Amino acid sequence: MTFVGKILVILIMAFSLVFLGVSTVVFTTATNWKAKSEDLTKKTNELKKSLDSAKSQLALAENQLKTAQDEHKKQIAEKDKKIGDLAKQTQDAEGEMAQARSALEVAQNNAKVSLAEATARKGEIDVLNETLAKAQTQANEFNTQNIELKDNIRILERSKATAEQNAKDLRSFNGRAIAYLRQKGIPIENIDNLDPDKVPPAVEGVVKELNLTKRSMEITIGSDDGLRPGQELYVFRIQPRAEYIGKIKIITVYPDKAVADVIGNTVNGKKVQEGDIVSSTFFNAR
Numbered sequence: 001m002t003f004v005g006k007i008l009v010i011l012i013m014a015f016s017l018v019f020l021g022v023s024t025v026v027f028t029t030a031t032n033w034k035a036k037s038e039d040l041t042k043k044t045n046e047l048k049k050s051l052d053s054a055k056s057q058l059a060l061a062e063n064q065l066k067t068a069q070d071e072h073k074k075q076i077a078e079k080d081k082k083i084g085d086l087a088k089q090t091q092d093a094e095g096e097m098a099q100a101r102s103a104l105e106v107a108q109n110n111a112k113v114s115l116a117e118a119t120a121r122k123g124e125i126d127v128l129n130e131t132l133a134k135a136q137t138q139a140n141e142f143n144t145q146n147i148e149l150k151d152n153i154r155i156l157e158r159s160k161a162t163a164e165q166n167a168k169d170l171r172s173f174n175g176r177a178i179a180y181l182r183q184k185g186i187p188i189e190n191i192d193n194l195d196p197d198k199v200p201p202a203v204e205g206v207v208k209e210l211n212l213t214k215r216s217m218e219i220t221i222g223s224d225d226g227l228r229p230g231q232e233l234y235v236f237r238i239q240p241r242a243e244y245i246g247k248i249k250i251i252t253v254y255p256d257k258a259v260a261d262v263i264g265n266t267v268n269g270k271k272v273q274e275g276d277i278v279s280s281t282f283f284n285a286r
Contacts, residue, residue, distance in 0.1 A: 004061045011054055015047045169242035200233060200250070200280040201226035207235070207276045208257070214271045215262045216251075219278050223253045232263065233278045245270055248278060 022040060205221035221227060227250055235245040246266035252259040262272060 002062065002065070004058045004065065008054060008058045012051065015051065019044065019047065165241070200228075200231040202280055203227065203233075204277065204279040204281075207272060207274050207278060210272060210274060217248070217260055217262075217272060219248075219258050219260055220256075221278070222256050222258045224255045227253050227258050229253060231280075233260065233280055235262075235266075235272055236277045236279065237273070238277065243267070243270075245272055245276060248272075 019040070022043065203221050203225045205219045205225075207217050208220050209218040211217070219233075229250050229252060231250045233248050233250070235248055237243050237245055244267055247263040248260040249263050250258050250260050260278070266272065
């Protein structure tokens with residue numbers, strides 16, 4: 001039984017109780033039965049009308065209830081369909097999420113491997129760059145050394161040419177000096193037999209400074225080299241060509257220098273110059 005039917009039964013029972021009460025009152029008061037009967041009939045008819053109206057309203061309410069139930073079922077069906085669609089979409093989304101997670105894990109693993117490889121490659125590249133920098137530095141150093149060696153070779157070649165020319169000039173000078181000594185009657189083999197005090201040790205120095213007359217000078221060798229006053233040295237000039245200038249005599253000695261004077265006349269009247277070589281050996285080995 002529906003809710004509206006239950007209401008209708010309750011109304012009928014209520015009307016019956018009312019009718020029973022009215023009947024009881026009529027019988028107990030001993031009034032006019034006909035009038036009461038008509039009154040009750042009237043009331044009964046009114047109650048019937050009310051009941052019919054209530055039935056009509058109940059039928060209308062049942063129709064409305066059925067319509068509402070149908071609409072509710074329809075809405076429930078639609079909602080169930082939506083729920084099913086949403087469940088399917090959720091399931092599809094979960095499947096896609098699972099695939100995405102799997103792809104993400106694969107991508108993360110690949111990224112880790114790639115990062116490790118990139119780190120290793122970077123380390124190798126850093127080592128290669130460092131090696132390349134060192135190689136470039138060495139190459140630059142080698143190029144610099146090569147340039148310096150080429151310059152030194154050119155300098156040595158020029159020095160060699162100069163030395164060869166000096167040797168040629170010295171050989172020529174040697175011949176002329178020997179001829180000169182022979183002309184003066186000085187035997188070459190007797191040079192070592194001269195007074196030891198006047199024979200200097202094997203030394204070689206340079207004219208450092210001259211006085212105004214160019215006859216007195218300061219040389220770069222002294223007592224530490226074995227020089228003593230009275231010893232004589234030969235003066236040579238190498239540039240621009242090798243030539244003999246003359247002789248000097250030691251006047252005063254100091255540990256690292258000495259003062260000397262020109263002896264007699266120089267060759268062809270040439271003046272001693274700063275930078276000329278002074279040596280105890282007549283034939284300069286240069």
